Amino acid sequence: MLLGLVLTGSLYAAFAPSSSADSAQSDQELVEQGRKLFLVGCSFCHGQNGEGVLTQDGNQLGPSLAGVGAAAVDFQVGTGRMPMVQPGAQNPTKPQAYSEDEIDALAAYVASLAPGPAVPNPEDYSLAGLSPEEREEAVTRGGQIFLTNCTACHNFAGKGGAMPRGGYAPNLSNTTARHIYEALLTGPGQMDTFSNGNLSPDEKRDVIAYLYSLREQPEYGGFSLGGLGPVSEGLFAWVVGIGGLVGFAVWIAAHTARTTKKKESAAA
Numbered sequence: 078m079l080l081g082l083v084l085t086g087s088l089y090a091a092f093a094p095s096s097s098a099d100s101a102q103s104d105q106e107l108v109e110q111g112r113k114l115f116l117v118g119c120s121f122c123h124g125q126n127g128e129g130v131l132t133q134d135g136n137q138l139g140p141s142l143a144g145v146g147a148a149a150v151d152f153q154v155g156t157g158r159m160p161m162v163q164p165g166a167q168n169p170t171k172p173q174a175y176s177e178d179e180i181d182a183l184a185a186y187v188a189s190l191a192p193g194p195a196v197p198n199p200e201d202y203s204l205a206g207l208s209p210e211e212r213e214e215a216v217t218r219g220g221q222i223f224l225t226n227c228t229a230c231h232n233f234a235g236k237g238g239a240m241p242r243g244g245y246a247p248n249l250s251n252t253t254a255r256h257i258y259e260a261l262l263t264g265p266g267q268m269d270t271f272s273n274g275n276l277s278p279d280e281k282r283d284v285i286a287y288l289y290s291l292r293e294q295p296e297y298g299g300f301s302l303g304g305l306g307p308v309s310e311g312l313f314a315w316v317v318g319i320g321g322l323v324g325f326a327v328w329i330a331a332h333t334a335r336t337t338k339k340k341e342s343a344a345a
């Protein structure tokens with residue numbers, strides 16, 4: 078047994094340092110792989126070294142990516158916003174153009190340019206570890222945070238809304254927990270950034286719990302009308318309700334006109 082212990086000990090001593098050297102080596106390889114992908118797919122707009130590109134008339138083809146962090150790449154490429162295909166007021170989400178491994182490499186490369194927010198760990202955004210009671214409390218707290226910080230742009234039910242200069246705050250009913258967390262961390266486009274100092278990791282998870290709870294909610298009172306709020310609901314009541322009343326009034330008028338005519342012709 079002693080021999081066994083000594084053997085495992087010396088084996089560990091022999092292999093442990095080399096395994097950490099291995100991982101440093103593979104990090105380096107990941108960055109290198111990411112740099113190659115970046116040169117092909119992103120450097121046209123973001124520059125050979127991610128420094129950003131200005132056109133001759135001073136417009137920005139792509140911003141500098143120094144310091145945006147791995148989280149921004151994981152979000153932008155993971156939701157299909159990047160690579161941008163068509164310049165416009167805002168980049169739409171599209172099917173992902175890169176595999177998960179390629180996104181990891183791109184993220185590692187951009188993170189190597191300057192320190193920035195890292196891709197969050199699953200423990201940070203996953204709701205799986207919460208008991209049903211904890212989850213219920215998280216939903217309540219998350220709802221408060223959402224009402225204070227997000228409804229102005231995303232609507233109270235997370236259905237989204239228009240923004241100035243042709244932009245829009247998207248509907249949040251399909252965004253994954255990881256991308257919600259990363260959006261908060263990196264503040265894409267016209268959205269504010271909610272760094273961990275402003276909104277702690279626990280509070281971010283509360284917001285995720287709230288947004289997920291909306292997806293499980295049954296639609297009370299029949300049709301949801303898209304959950305777009307009082308304007309669409311009022312419009313619906315106006316068109317269908319008042320429209321129905323007008324139709325009914327016309328029908329009554331036509332009907333009485335016909336019966337009076339019938340009576341007149343019968344009298345004649």
Ligand code: HEC
Nearest residue numbers: 118119122138139140145149150153159160161183263266
């Ligand atoms: C056709 C030009 C174009 C290409 C190609 C392109 N981008 Fe972008 N990228 C932009 C523009 C413009 C923005 C700013 C968009 C905004 O703010 O909504 C941007 C924003 C970003 C951001 C967000 C920066 C921030 O401040 O949070 C990241 C990250 C990013 N791009 C990564 C990439 C990666 C990685 C690729 C390659 C896979 C890529 N981009 C390809 C034009 C481009």
Ligand code: HEC
Nearest residue numbers: 156226227230245246247252256257260265266267268269
């Ligand atoms: C000033 C308006 C504004 C506020 C406040 C705001 N957002 Fe956003 N949000 C946006 C815009 C605009 C986008 C789209 C950016 C883009 O595509 O470049 C966005 C994108 C997102 C996305 C990505 C959606 C997707 O499917 O890709 C999530 C998630 C999100 N916001 C969550 C939140 C949460 C949670 C809050 C509150 C803590 C919040 N936002 C506050 C404007 C806002």
